[in-house]
Amino acid sequence: MTEAWDGVLVGAQLATLDCEAGYGVIEDGAIGWRDGRFTFVGPRAALPDAPERIADSVIDAGGGWVTPGLVDCHTHLVFAGHRAAEFEQRLEGASYEQIARSGGGILSTVRATRAADEDTLFAQSLPRARALLADGVTTLEIKSGYGLDLDDERRMLRVARRIGQSLGVGVRTTFLGAHALPPEYANRADDYLARVCDWLVELHGEGLVDAVDAFAERIGFGLAQTRRVFEAARALGLPVKLHADQLSDGGGAALVAEFGGLSADHVEHTSADGVRAMARAGTVAVLLPGAFHVLRETQLPPLHAFRAHQVPMAVATDCNPGTSPLLSLRHAMQLACTHFRLTPEEALRGTTVHAARALGLGDRGALRAGLRADFVQWNIDHPAELCYWLGGPLARAVHAGGHRLC
């Protein structure tokens, strides 16, 4: 016996993504893991010993494809209720912005979420997380932002952490107190943001916050207001990200880049200056084609500029009850290819390597010795199929930290 690993998988076509371009394919590949981390990723012929002499658990992949576990780096999946009535209103011609200005939109979900106790919120949100996992997700980000006061934001973040613990999946929590102005602070946005900054200190002290986000937009917060929230985050050493330039070019991408932010998300209206600032700061562009699709937007993100300036592009579901009730990251990849003309390879890189980077996680997103043993076995003949099929049970087995999730 050479070494005692917890598990080894052999006979796989590995798409390691551990390369600058391409899928990083290893034919007849093998992976080994111990204590939740990969101990080996390479050709089966390079294994240090016979598989059954290395580990108790040996999986024969039978020639099937294996990729890194997918990372959904932008979700709002903890919420109560739904907004199907607004979907109907929009089909009849109302815009997202009009609905928001008349007290619906985000505030409608705030009312439902405030009325739900922690167990109810957990019970409603858990199936959404399960659906993402079943389609290959092993790490997901979950934002607050439908509580908009201390207790309700805390409850959302606690539910997010509970989801991670109960499913054995990686969950990163993002505080989004600056998502909308609650009615009790109408015309008092500055007072509200002062509270948001106080709550951030408190929630961070309780270990509930991994990053800080805001909605910078005509129907959200202005740049100066967003800056206040970012300064509060910086004072606590927390990374920032931003809902930037979704409906208009408000200069959000440049602002989050100025703070060395992890990501600028949506970015349909980001200007050339914004792209350059992101490139300089290493800020990831998180593309959210589900919201683009549902809102029937027409302004494409500046994809050519992102490519030209080597801004990493991630893809996420933006799972939320208003603009993107989307429960499959693979479906988001499909939409990114169809609407934004990403290549399937860019889409897979966008839900692995670049998505991990958008969360500040250097320990996952590729198949490489030393990284977290997050991987998916797929029922496919080629990686492009991950973006080709609309729905369908493609994931054969999903492993996080070496443990099989489903």
Ligand SMILES: N=CN[C@@H](CCC(=O)O)C(=O)O
């Ligand atoms: N744009 C702001 N936030 C969400 C939508 C939230 C909602 O409508 O409930 C988004 O990312 O699209």
Ligand SMILES: [Zn+2]
């Ligand atoms: Zn969002």
